[in-house]
Amino acid sequence: MQRIFQIDGEETDCWLGHDGSRFVLNTPTGAVACQLDPTGLPGGYTLRAKGVVRELRLVVGPEATFVHMDGRTYEVGRVDPAERLAGSDGGASDDRLVAPMPGVVVSVAVKPGDAVEEGQPLLVIESMKLETTLTAPRDGVVAEMPFAEGDSFGLKDILAQLAPEEE
Amino acid sequence: MTISKLLVANRGEIAARVLRTAKARGLATAVLRHATEQEGPAHLIADEVVTIDGPTPVAAYLDISQIVAAATKIGADAVHPGYGFLSENAAFVAALEEAGVTFVGPTSQTIDLMGDKVRARAFVEERGFPVAPSAIEDDDPASFVERARAVGYPLLIKPSAGGGGKGMRVVREDSTLETEIETARREGERYFGDGRLFVERYIERPRHIEVQVMGDGQGNVVHFWERECSIQRRFQKIIEETPSPALTPEQRDEICETAAGIARAVKYRGAGTVEFIYAQDGAFYFLEMNTRLQVEHPVTELVTGFDLVAEQLRVAAGKGLSAVQADIPQTGHSIELRICAEDATADFRPAIGDIRLLDEPQGEGVRVDSGILDGGKVTTDFDPMLSKLIVHGPDRAQAIARARNAVQNYVILGVTTNTGYLDAILAHPDFASGDVSTGFLAEQSETLTAPGEDVSDLLMAAAALSDARLVSDVMQIPEMYRKMGGWRN
Numbered sequence: 001m002q003r004i005f006q007i008d009g010e011e012t013d014c015w016l017g018h019d020g021s022r023f024v025l026n027t028p029t030g031a032v033a034c035q036l037d038p039t040g041l042p043g044g045y046t047l048r049a050k051g052v053v054r055e056l057r058l059v060v061g062p063e064a065t066f067v068h069m070d071g072r073t074y075e076v077g078r079v080d081p082a083e084r085l086a087g088s089d090g091g092a093s094d095d096r097l098v099a100p101m102p103g104v105v106v107s108v109a110v111k112p113g114d115a116v117e118e119g120q121p122l123l124v125i126e127s128m129k130l131e132t133t134l135t136a137p138r139d140g141v142v143a144e145m146p147f148a149e150g151d152s153f154g155l156k157d158i159l160a161q162l163a164p165e166e167e
Numbered sequence: 168m169t170i171s172k173l174l175v176a177n178r179g180e181i182a183a184r185v186l187r188t189a190k191a192r193g194l195a196t197a198v199l200r201h202a203t204e205q206e207g208p209a210h211l212i213a214d215e216v217v218t219i220d221g222p223t224p225v226a227a228y229l230d231i232s233q234i235v236a237a238a239t240k241i242g243a244d245a246v247h248p249g250y251g252f253l254s255e256n257a258a259f260v261a262a263l264e265e266a267g268v269t270f271v272g273p274t275s276q277t278i279d280l281m282g283d284k285v286r287a288r289a290f291v292e293e294r295g296f297p298v299a300p301s302a303i304e305d306d307d308p309a310s311f312v313e314r315a316r317a318v319g320y321p322l323l324i325k326p327s328a329g330g331g332g333k334g335m336r337v338v339r340e341d342s343t344l345e346t347e348i349e350t351a352r353r354e355g356e357r358y359f360g361d362g363r364l365f366v367e368r369y370i371e372r373p374r375h376i377e378v379q380v381m382g383d384g385q386g387n388v389v390h391f392w393e394r395e396c397s398i399q400r401r402f403q404k405i406i407e408e409t410p411s412p413a414l415t416p417e418q419r420d421e422i423c424e425t426a427a428g429i430a431r432a433v434k435y436r437g438a439g440t441v442e443f444i445y446a447q448d449g450a451f452y453f454l455e456m457n458t459r460l461q462v463e464h465p466v467t468e469l470v471t472g473f474d475l476v477a478e479q480l481r482v483a484a485g486k487g488l489s490a491v492q493a494d495i496p497q498t499g500h501s502i503e504l505r506i507c508a509e510d511a512t513a514d515f516r517p518a519i520g521d522i523r524l525l526d527e528p529q530g531e532g533v534r535v536d537s538g539i540l541d542g543g544k545v546t547t548d549f550d551p552m553l554s555k556l557i558v559h560g561p562d563r564a565q566a567i568a569r570a571r572n573a574v575q576n577y578v579i580l581g582v583t584t585n586t587g588y589l590d591a592i593l594a595h596p597d598f599a600s601g602d603v604s605t606g607f608l609a610e611q612s613e614t615l616t617a618p619g620e621d622v623s624d625l626l627m628a629a630a631a632l633s634d635a636r637l638v639s640d641v642m643q644i645p646e647m648y649r650k651m652g653g654w655r656n
Contacts, residue, residue, distance in 0.1 A: 001640045005627045008512070008618050016631045016641050023641070025628050032624050036632035043524040043580065049628040058633055059523035059580040065630040066523070071575025072587050072619065076630040101516045102547060106353070131354055155516075 006064075006077030025049075095143075097134050097160040103127030105147045105159075114142045122160045123147075134159060168485045170245040170269060171195060174217070174238045175209070177249025178228065179538030180554055181462070182209035185247050188476040190214075197241050199234065201227045205543045215241060224548045228252045235262045245269040245483060247476075251550070254459040255282055271483040273436045273458045274384070280433065281456040285327045285365055291453045294432050296425055299444065299452040301367035303327075311364075312345060321369040324348060326355030326362070333358050335402060337369055370452075372604035374445040375399065376411050378426030379467045381478055383487045384436030390427045391467045391475070392497045393419060394440075398592060400515055400608045405585070406592060407463035408502040409470050412563060412601030413445060422451055429456065438464070438479050447604075462555070465536060466501035469559040500566040504556045504574055504589045508545045511588035512616045517551040520544075520582030528573040532559040532566075545582045553584065563601075567593055591615045 005012050015026040025032045034049035043057045047069075056069040065076045106124040110116060116136040123145070124133050144161040147153055172195040175182045182198050186209055189196050197215035200206075201224040210216050217237045221227030228234075229252060238246050246268055248254035257275035264270070272278075281287045285303050292298045302314035305327070315322065324347055326334040334354035336347045348364065356362040379391040395411035396404040414422065426441035440461050442454040464475050473495065481489055508518045525541040537554035539545070545553065556573055560566035571593045577586050592598055592615060597607065608615065631637055 001637055001644075003631060003634070003637060005623075005630055007623045007626055010623075012623065012627060014627055014631065016637055018641055023632060023638075025624075025631050027624060027627065029624075032628055034628035034632060036629060042526070043578075045629070045633070047625060047629050047632075049625055052625070054625060056629060057524060057526070057578050057580065058629055060633055060635075061520065061523065061581055065633060066580035067626055067629050068578045068580060069622070069625070069629075071590070073578075073580065073584065074622075074626050075583060076626050078630060078634065100514065126357070131350060 002081050004079035004081055006079060007074065011079065095140075095162045095164060096158050097122065097137065099125070099127075099153050099155055099157045099159050101127045102154050103152070105149055105151045105153065106131060107149055108145055108147070110142050110145065110160075112142050112144055116140060116142060116162075125153075125159065136160075136162070138162070138165070140165060168269070170480060170484050172197070172241070172243045172245070173271075173480070174198070174234075174241065174243035174246045175213070175249060176228070176234050176238075176246050177252055177254075178204070178209060179207060179549065180536045180552070181249040181460070181538075183207070183212055183538065184465075184536050185249060185460075185476050186212040188474055189247070189480065192477060192480065194480075197243060199228065199237070204548070205540075205546075207538055207540060207543070209538075211540075217241060231256070231259045231262050234259075235266050235268070238263070238268050239266050243268060245271055245480075247271040247479070248459065250459050250462055255457070257282065269483055271437065271479050273439065277433050277435060278458050281439075281458050283327060284325060284329065284455055285363070287456060288365075288453065290432070291429055294429075296429055297450070297452050299367045299370065301365055303365045304363055305365075312348065315344060315348070315366040316341065318366055318368050321371070322366045323369040324351040324364055324366050326351060326359055327365055328359035328361035328363070329355060338366075370444050370446045372447050372606060373397075374411070374413055374603070375404070375442065375454075375605050376413070376422060376445045376451065377440050377442040377461075378423050379461075379464065379475070380426055380430040380435060380439050380441060381475070381482065381488060382430050382435030382437065382439070383482055384434060385487075386431055386434045387488055388427045388430040388435055389488055389490060389492045389495060390423045390430075391471050391473060391495055392423060394461075394463055394466055396463060397603050397605050398598075398607060399605050400511075402605075404463065405505045405507065405608075406502065406589065407466055408500065408563075408566070409466045410497055410500065411445075418449060425451075425453075429453065437482050438475055462505070462552075463503050465534060465555065465557040466503045469501040469534065469557060470497050470499055471495055472498070499559055499561050500563045501557060501559045502566050502570045502593075504570060504593075505552050505585075506554045506556060506574075506577065506579070506589070507551045507585045508553055508582050509551045509585055510583045511585045515585075517547055518583035519546055522579060523581035524578060525580075526576075526578035527554075528556065528576040530573070532569050533573045534558070539579075553579070564599075567599065588615060591617075 017024050037046045047054045058067045067074045103125045108123045109121050118138050120136045121133045140162040143163040173189045174197045175185050196213045198209045198213040200216050202220050219227040253259040257278040260270045260275040304311040321339045324336045336351045338347050352362040374397045378393050382388040394409045396407040398406035440457045443451040444454050445451045509515045522543045527535045534557040539553045558569040560569045574590050
């Protein structure tokens with residue numbers, strides 16, 4: 001069965017199988033025979049894989065698995081390949097300004113239809129009690145400014161949209 | 168005067184920490200809780216929990232009349248404000264006084280004076296204590312830009328009424344001075360309702376060194392030595408320690424005596440902190456005075472052996488200071504790490520989530536002041552700091568080793584935290600040698616967030632095998648096909 005895992009922003013396509021006696025995780029770089037056994041501790045497991053044995057603590061969150069291993073905490077994002085296909089919208093990433101964190105719009109400098117140059121201020125937001133000026137990622141024409149002054153927005157909301165570039 | 172019942176007008180780790188001391192001293196205790204707030208350690212310690220409400224949880228903790236009414240209603244004879252929220256609000260102190268409730272802290276006059284950076288600075292300068300070159304807008308608004316230029320670059324713009332780094336802007340080039348002044352003014356107006364500004368020379372590679380003081384309100388002041396807090400992100404501290412590795416014994420005495428002198432000049436009452444900016448050449452300048460207990464006070468407690476909350480309660484009850492200067496030692500070395508729900512690899516973006524597993528480190532020389540419980544929820548309603556890990560060791564190297572061991576064994580799973588980032592700072596050679604400045608984290612950001620050894624195969628194996636649905640799906644495939652292990656099916 002297929003899973004996409006995301007570690008430090010990097011995605012890896014994997015396939016988990018079982019050869020009759022043990023699990024095998026197939027990754028783009030090879031097959032990893034692996035075994036995970038609970039210990040007595042809450043969330044405690046012993047992992048055997050690639051010829052090593054590791055004591056770890058882990059919990060399975062809704063979107064990511066959190067693993068504490070060798071004194072470090074890691075987050076392994078789990079992507080369901082089926083959802084991935086449904087979620088793609090094909091827009092070029094440099095057409096949009098996506099909110100890096102939740103916040104409030106302080107002021108809006110442009111309106112749809114305006115021609116803008118790379119680096120030109122589009123709007124000022126306030127997040128974490130700091131003001132940040134968001135600028136145009138490239139030259140282009142403003143297609144949409146979904147938020148007005150004083151509006152609140154959430155993480156990953158689209159704050160500005162440029163019209164697609166004409167080739 | 169005695170205090171028999173204490174209301175802690177705060178939340179999180181500091182409420183729990185204050186309540187522990189109050190309880191140990193035999194006081195009846197109460198703490199606040201917003202209706203939508205998660206249960207925390209403080210609610211389990213306090214004898215009584217008073218529910219407050221407001222349009223937002225933070226607004227409730229800032230609601231002076233509601234909190235004063237709560238104190239009166241439950242018969243509290245004193246209120247401890249913790250830090251943040253109303254801890255440096257003169258109107259709150261005045262309202263409590265009017266209601267006949269003791270405020271555990273300085274007078275409203277002291278708070279007013281030190282809360283206004285411009286007045287505080289002028290007060291300190293007039294009495295012969297060192298301050299950095301500066302220009303104050305209020306002196307003559309028409310010539311402010313000109314006078315700011317005369318201070319020289321780089322310079323730092325600050326809101327007069329500010330604190331905590333909010334609204335502060337560093338300007339390195341004359342061409343951006345005027346736009347940065349306007350931005351800082353807007354931020355000042357929004358956060359503090361006050362757009363007045365001042366600028367001062369920005370000291371390159373400065374260190375942040377502060378001194379813990381305690382006064383009886385009659386002019387007697389002792390200091391509890393310094394803390395170094397140069398490890399900051401976004402102008403906010405995340406690692407603090409004492410003693411400072413930068414100071415010689417002579418410099419230490421000089422800076423600590425200067426701080427005590429400033430506190431004496433205002434006949435300071437209670438616990439306070441005088442903050443200094445410390446230049447690479449050894450010069451130091453008054454930055455501000457915080458008229459409350461600081462987040463990082465535990466490092467001072469671990470090297471001096473004093474319980475600063477107990478001292479605060481003693482002074483508030485009119486019993487004076489418990490020690491003279493010669494009785495206050497500085498033994499060994501202490502380091503505090505602020506454990507925050509944030510993503511250090513994404514510009515310290517605050518993280519939210521459920522705490523699904525919590526296992527805090529223990530052991531010799533390890534103290535955890537925690538504001539969270541296993542099973543709790545981390546939201547954006549409050550500050551992202553979850554808890555503080557404080558260690559003590561015989562010397563700095565051993566304290567660092569102890570801190571690394573403890574933070575590596577701090578298990579918080581279910582929400583992104585900065586434990587790995589804190590460990591990377593402790594492991595950095597410049598931190599080990601003590602060669603840091605307040606710009607350290609920004610300068611070293613790539614090194615500090617660099618991925619470690621690639622263990623992704625192990626992590627993916629763990630994530631796959633702990634995914635119950637995946638494992639069950641695999642086991643339901645007929646054995647023959649399972650064995651084929653059809654990668655690229």
